[in-house]
Amino acid sequence: MDMQMRMRTNQPCAACRMLRRRCSDSCLLAPYFPAEETDNFIRVHKVFGASNVIKTLQMLDESSREDAVKSMVYEAKARLRDPVYGCTGVICFLQKHVKDLEAQLEMTKKQFVESQAQRDQLLEIFMDANRFKSTAPINNEVFDRYDWIWDDTTFGCDPFEYSTELSDLYENQGFQDQHGQTTCAT
Numbered sequence: 289m290d291m292q293m294r295m296r297t298n299q300p301c302a303a304c305r306m307l308r309r310r311c312s313d314s315c316l317l318a319p320y321f322p323a324e325e326t327d328n329f330i331r332v333h334k335v336f337g338a339s340n341v342i343k344t345l346q347m348l349d350e351s352s353r354e355d356a357v358k359s360m361v362y363e364a365k366a367r368l369r370d371p372v373y374g375c376t377g378v379i380c381f382l383q384k385h386v387k388d389l390e391a392q393l394e395m396t397k398k399q400f401v402e403s404q405a406q407r408d409q410l411l412e413i414f415m416d417a418n419r420f421k422s423t424a425p426i427n428n429e430v431f432d433r434y435d436w437i438w439d440d441t442t443f444g445c446d447p448f449e450y451s452t453e454l455s456d457l458y459e460n461q462g463f464q465d466q467h468g469q470t471t472c473a474t
Contacts, residue, residue, distance in 0.1 A: 302329040307338055316345055320357040331364040332357075
């Protein structure tokens with residue numbers, strides 16, 4: 289806020305108006321509480337008192353006074369909203385909110401990494417499935433010579449359903465192929 293612009297407009301500053309005193313050219317509060325900012329001074333006066341504000345401003349360099357007034361206005365607003373904690377309550381709330389957001393960010397990062405891993409696994413499975421899928425016929429002389437149709441009737445039984453009777457039969461007799469030769473004798 290430019291001090292020259294605030295200096296004087298034939299009206300008393302918000303502080304002098306509220307305190308019902310004459311506002312002089314040397315008023316310490318006039319540059320920081322112009323006539324249109326009455327609410328800010330009322331809050332600061334209610335929390336800190338006008339004499340304490342003036343004493344504080346007198347102790348500070350002129351370059352630091354504007355920041356000090358902004359800080360007092362903010363603290364006064366916070367103190368009126370929350371008389372016990374004031375600005376400290378706001379700061380603690382914001383710190384807790386930051387911690388919650390950091391935890392949420394970590395959780396989201398973990399979920400993202402898990403999603404990437406799942407995506408990579410699915411892509412790997414998909415690539416493996418496509419690698420083994422034959423798109424061209426088998427060109428092999430052994431397979432091309434015969435029409436191979438393999439189903440349950442080709443083997444005579446389901447290979448996974450062995451009965452104990454069959455296994456006993458195989459143990460007592462030799463197993464013969466279609467030419468009558470014994471291929472397996474136990």
